[in-house]
Amino acid sequence: xxxxxxxxxxxxxxxxxxxxxxxxxxxxxxxxxxxxxxxxxxxxxxxxxxxxxxxxxxxxxxxxxxxxxxxxxxxxxxxxxxxxxxxxxxxxxxxxxxxxxxxxxxxxxxxxxxxxxxxxxxxxxxxxxxxxxxxxxxxxxxxxxxxxxxxxxxxxxxxxxxxxxxxxxxxxxxxxxxxxxxxxxxxxxxxxxxxxxxxxxxxxxxxxxxxxxxxxxxxxxxxxxxxxxxxxxxxxxxxxxxxxxxxxxxxxxxxxxxxxxxxxxxxxxxxxxxxxxxxxxxxxxxxxxxxxxxxxxxxxxxxxxxxxxxxxxxxxxxxxxxxxxxxxxxxxxxxxxxxxxxxxxxxxxxxxxxxxxxxxxxxxxxxxxxxx
Numbered sequence: 001x002x003x004x005x006x007x008x009x010x011x012x013x014x015x016x017x018x019x020x021x022x023x024x025x026x027x028x029x030x031x032x033x034x035x036x037x038x039x040x041x042x043x044x045x046x047x048x049x050x051x052x053x054x055x056x057x058x059x060x061x062x063x064x065x066x067x068x069x070x071x072x073x074x075x076x077x078x079x080x081x082x083x084x085x086x087x088x089x090x091x092x093x094x095x096x097x098x099x100x101x102x103x104x105x106x107x108x109x110x111x112x113x114x115x116x117x118x119x120x121x122x123x124x125x126x127x128x129x130x131x132x133x134x135x136x137x138x139x140x141x142x143x144x145x146x147x148x149x150x151x152x153x154x155x156x157x158x159x160x161x162x163x164x165x166x167x168x169x170x171x172x173x174x175x176x177x178x179x180x181x182x183x184x185x186x187x188x189x190x191x192x193x194x195x196x197x198x199x200x201x202x203x204x205x206x207x208x209x210x211x212x213x214x215x216x217x218x219x220x221x222x223x224x225x226x227x228x229x230x231x232x233x234x235x236x237x238x239x240x241x242x243x244x245x246x247x248x249x250x251x252x253x254x255x256x257x258x259x260x261x262x263x264x265x266x267x268x269x270x271x272x273x274x275x276x277x278x279x280x281x282x283x284x285x286x287x288x289x290x291x292x293x294x295x296x297x298x299x300x301x302x303x304x305x306x307x308x309x310x311x312x313x314x315x316x317x318x319x320x321x322x323x324x325x326x327x328x329x330x331x332x333x334x335x336x337x338x339x340x341x342x343x344x345x346x347x348x349x350x351x352x353x354x355x356x357x358x359x360x361x362x363x364x365x366x367x368x369x370x371x372x
Contacts, residue, residue: 036065036337042330043107044135045070045092047099047123048114049078052137055302056112057086059322065330070108072099096123103130110135110333112164116211117218121146128157133333137164139222139355140348142213147352151345160333161345165226166325167300168341171316172307173230176287176294177340179309180233186291188269191232193224194284195300196258196276202250207277215255217355221275223283223300225354228263228271230341231287231294235372236263236271239354241361246278261358 044066046053057068070092071082079093092107102108110133113123121141127134134154140163141147154161167173180188196216205211206219229235241261251257258276265271276282285299292310299305304318331337341347350372357368 036327036331037335039065039331040334042066042133042326042333043069043109044326045072045094045102045108045111045132046082046114047072047111047127049073049075049082050114053112053114056114056322056326057082059320060326062320062323063326063330065334066326070094070102070105070111072096072102072111100126100130102127102132109133110160113137114164116205117213118142118211121150124150124161125153128153128159128161131157131159133160133162135162135164135329136348138226138348139213139218139352140345141352142218144349144352144356147345147349151349154345161348162329162332162343163345163348164325165341165343165347166321167223167227168230168339168343169324169328170303170305170321171319172296172305172314174340175314175316176296176307176309177230177233179294180231180287180289184292184309184311185287185289185294188232188267188287188289190269190286190288191228191271192284192286193227193231193271193273193299194282195220195224196274196278196282197280199277207250207252207255209252209254212255214355214359215251215257216275216277217256217259217358220277221259221261221273221358222351222355224271224273224275224285225263225351225358227285227299228273229350231285232265232269232271234265234267234269235350236265236354236370238264238367238369239357239361240367241358243362244278251277256359256362259358259362261361263354 042065046057046068060066060068068086071079071088072094073079074096082088111127112135113120114137117139120136124134124136212218239261241259243256244258245251258278260274263271283299283301284297287294294309296305296307303321307314353372357370361368
């Protein structure tokens with residue numbers, strides 16, 4: 001089965017041989033060092049022990065401020081494997097029926113929800129009701145209505161809701177944002193975001209509308225949506241979109257195969273983006289202003305991220321994204337740290353509002369106004 005995670009990993013492994021159309025002069029790189037201070041360790045239960053859950057747990061072995069202390073799964077054999085691998089006691093193991101009991105478990109501070117999209121909403125509400133912080137993989141939900149309910153529930157419970165936007169802590173991404181803020185590219189004029197791969201197994205949950213809430217847009221297109229916002233540095237005010245479906249058997253009603261969409265920003269910047277499950281090798285961001293440009297390819301893979309500007313290569317050193325993410329999230333929860341790019345529930349909700357509008361634009365053919 002070919003999944004987004006298989007594709008991202010393969011693409012980034014080959015990034016070092018990516019041919020460039022021109023050469024670059026040396027570039028003076030901004031030095032990024034960890035600004036997470038020593039402090040309490042975030043005790044995390046992983047909900048959903050699939051491939052990405054494993055990736056997060058492995059990355060957390062190198063975290064200074066986060067540790068896997070519990071698991072929640074509907075598969076007893078997976079629980080046993082994780083217990084052995086991460087030294088998790090029986091009292092910290094739960095299934096999807098009884099995990100509300102985490103309320104009384106001091107070994108768990110937060111639950112990282114890594115389950116199919118349609119399950120995020122109900123699971124988030126239950127975790128919040130148990131008084132634990134919520135870390136939720138993106139997309140945070142299957143629509144903005146559910147996303148808003150998740151935000152409201154966590155606020156009412158007095159717990160954090162953080163979304164797994166690992167790129168918000170990635171060094172190359174932050175460097176491009178810094179350069180844009182300092183005027184390196186002049187007035188931003190245009191952004192392009194391409195995100196896609198050819199999906200495999202037609203029976204997987206990502207092609208099941210009831211579990212995924214859609215198709216490529218929810219899974220991979222959200223990278224281009226989110227990326228357009230942090231690369232441009234504004235919030236879009238309108239969207240137009242067009243859908244192409246070449247395989248209606250594999251991509252049933254409500255499961256998008258390929259969508260091209262355009263976002264308009266207050267300054268006049270337009271973002272042109274593509275989301276697809278029909279073909280591979282799409283993981284690219286391009287930002288251009290009247291004085292220069294920045295390009296990233298791969299732009300959202302597991303790393304290393306390859307990046308350059310009109311002045312030369314960036315390619316800042318790679319640190320496992322999920323390791324950095326979990327350390328930073330611990331600092332957000334315990335230290336009140338404010339990340340350079342937000343990862344809270346409101347940030348996730350903005351992307352859900354845009355996705356809702358994209359689906360509306362596809363259906364109606366209209367330019368849809370956005371109010372984020």
